[in-house]
Amino acid sequence: MNENLQYRIRARLLKVLHFVTLFIAMAIICVPGLWVVLNSFRPTVEIMAKPPVWVPGDLNLDNYRAMFGAVGEGGVPVLQYFTNSLIISVTSTLIAILVGMAGGYAFARFRFKGKASIFIGLMLTRAVPGVSLSLPLFIVMAKTGLIDTHMGLILVYVALNVPFTIWLIDGFFRQVPVELAEAAEIDGCTRWQAFWKVEFPVARAGVASAGIFAFLTSWNEYALASQLTRSTFSKTMPVGLRDFTSEFTINWGGMCALAVLMIIPALILTFLVQKHLIAGLTFGGVKG
Amino acid sequence: MAKVNLRKVVKKYGALQVVHGIDLEIDDNEFVVLVGPSGCGKSTTLRMIAGLEAISDGEISIGERVVNDLPPRNRNISMVFQNYALYPHMTVRENLGFSLKIAKRPQEEIDRAVEAAAQILSLSEYMDRKPGALSGGQRQRVAMGRAIVRHPDVFLFDEPLSNLDAKLRTQMRTEIKKLHQKVKSTIVYVTHDQVEAMTLADRIVIMRDGHIEQVGTPLEVFETPANTFVATFIGSPPMNLLAGRVADGEIAIEGGPQIAVPDPFSGKVVNGQEVILGFRSDNLMPAGHAMPMEGGFTEFDMKVDLSEPLGTETLLFGSLAGKEVQAKMLNPRPVSDGEELRFQLDLTRCHLFDANSQQSLR
Numbered sequence: 001m002n003e004n005l006q007y008r009i010r011a012r013l014l015k016v017l018h019f020v021t022l023f024i025a026m027a028i029i030c031v032p033g034l035w036v037v038l039n040s041f042r043p044t045v046e047i048m049a050k051p052p053v054w055v056p057g058d059l060n061l062d063n064y065r066a067m068f069g070a071v072g073e074g075g076v077p078v079l080q081y082f083t084n085s086l087i088i089s090v091t092s093t094l095i096a097i098l099v100g101m102a103g104g105y106a107f108a109r110f111r112f113k114g115k116a117s118i119f120i121g122l123m124l125t126r127a128v129p130g131v132s133l134s135l136p137l138f139i140v141m142a143k144t145g146l147i148d149t150h151m152g153l154i155l156v157y158v159a160l161n162v163p164f165t166i167w168l169i170d171g172f173f174r175q176v177p178v179e180l181a182e183a184a185e186i187d188g189c190t191r192w193q194a195f196w197k198v199e200f201p202v203a204r205a206g207v208a209s210a211g212i213f214a215f216l217t218s219w220n221e222y223a224l225a226s227q228l229t230r231s232t233f234s235k236t237m238p239v240g241l242r243d244f245t246s247e248f249t250i251n252w253g254g255m256c257a258l259a260v261l262m263i264i265p266a267l268i269l270t271f272l273v274q275k276h277l278i279a280g281l282t283f284g285g286v287k288g
Numbered sequence: 289m290a291k292v293n294l295r296k297v298v299k300k301y302g303a304l305q306v307v308h309g310i311d312l313e314i315d316d317n318e319f320v321v322l323v324g325p326s327g328c329g330k331s332t333t334l335r336m337i338a339g340l341e342a343i344s345d346g347e348i349s350i351g352e353r354v355v356n357d358l359p360p361r362n363r364n365i366s367m368v369f370q371n372y373a374l375y376p377h378m379t380v381r382e383n384l385g386f387s388l389k390i391a392k393r394p395q396e397e398i399d400r401a402v403e404a405a406a407q408i409l410s411l412s413e414y415m416d417r418k419p420g421a422l423s424g425g426q427r428q429r430v431a432m433g434r435a436i437v438r439h440p441d442v443f444l445f446d447e448p449l450s451n452l453d454a455k456l457r458t459q460m461r462t463e464i465k466k467l468h469q470k471v472k473s474t475i476v477y478v479t480h481d482q483v484e485a486m487t488l489a490d491r492i493v494i495m496r497d498g499h500i501e502q503v504g505t506p507l508e509v510f511e512t513p514a515n516t517f518v519a520t521f522i523g524s525p526p527m528n529l530l531a532g533r534v535a536d537g538e539i540a541i542e543g544g545p546q547i548a549v550p551d552p553f554s555g556k557v558v559n560g561q562e563v564i565l566g567f568r569s570d571n572l573m574p575a576g577h578a579m580p581m582e583g584g585f586t587e588f589d590m591k592v593d594l595s596e597p598l599g600t601e602t603l604l605f606g607s608l609a610g611k612e613v614q615a616k617m618l619n620p621r622p623v624s625d626g627e628e629l630r631f632q633l634d635l636t637r638c639h640l641f642d643a644n645s646q647q648s649l650r
Binding site for chain 2: 179
């Protein structure tokens, strides 16, 4: 057979194989999410059916209606949970970003005693599994009266996120040449102005990505929140999912509906900030 | 437009001293080039003038003002960085106008100054591009434009051409010189390239290990180098240096020819003194292919190990007293490796240095 033809067929086959593999991988990643969305529109009978019903026969908004309905009829204080989640996630993210910028900038720019050990120390805190902190945190929060408050959970999430934001933002500030700030200072800026007018805008892609990560961590966190929040007034949405379990039954449809509500803001935020994530802003300012 | 004065300026990093009390007076509108090998303290000196590095001791003044502790923004200086340091998130127009905007000048004044700078550097076409979309030479011009917009007292250049390719470098070198003619101003320029230093400077400051070795016009440092370091650093190819001993009005090169003590040094050496004889390749030429020797000269034979034809002249590499020596051949003819030629050394253009101090005996 023609040698060229052979190679062409082989290239085609490889390409097909490539797509099939990709499809399988994406399916594994996406099916659970899609299943959640699908289930939120289906009655329990269909969700629990064996063998599973892949093509839905009956799609409706019953689960959502019930969720927003009265407490006795399967209703859950969705808005309250949503507000709690929003307050806690946004506040803790803002604080984590501010601390992260200050810390990241210091690690990127300044030389000081014990820099390496402090940095490693910060990273080591990431090695501790979050759940193992739940009991100590519970005791501390209980003693300080911060249990079951927004403030308590905000503090925990800040502590959880700061090492990561520092690490990420440090990396981005490292990429910003020192000369940019120096040029700004010569152009008449104070140190403070040089940071906000030049270094921050150049590194904002990094700050944005650190922000997304911090937000998603706080937004999705379940283990600690389930220990530290008890009442409607502080429960976050992931903890709220448990409202759908009762002694003998689990309302899967309702749980999925609430889960969908959780996913939406995270998706929106990621899309909004995504364009800032495109790195490469620092290219071109220096060298050729 | 101002003088710059450095008095006993010292820079220490902890116990490490990198600039050892240098004195330098730079005149109004003068173009001074600091040149030296890397690590000689030239960039540190420039950064101390800029205020980006604190000085450890001494005094720096710009105009009549002592600026020792003033932050960069209060020194009324501009600086062009080696990597240009353009603000990547701003357009060329915003880059140029940044300093005036920070100074809160009225928008129309900013526009006028930016336009003027763009005119001088022919940047008008690129005003709305970001630095990322510019070529190396254009970025370089934006960096210079940003410097001239604010009409500083002093321009500081930190190796501004070292990131450009050879052709562009020559071109930008000319542009910098033109810029100095157009925008009369004091310029302090740092480079490690002695050709840049020679071509641009009104005065060259040659530095080594945090000391100033010599200050002078390009021709002064070329023709009367103060020591062997300057002699080899300035000029290309570097000056030939041969160790010898003075004996009865002649210099005996160990294992080489006897050479009469050049006239300018005749009263300045004593019998038995260890000296170093220096001469440039331009003054050692094969007989028949040399410039007419006007004063005293000496002749000796030397084998040519290697030749590099450059067109109008050929560089010849031989060895004298075990050291490589470079010579030049005018109106060149092909030279085969290993060929023995008669060379003429122009004594009026020779230099003598003390072997111990390495200083010129002139």
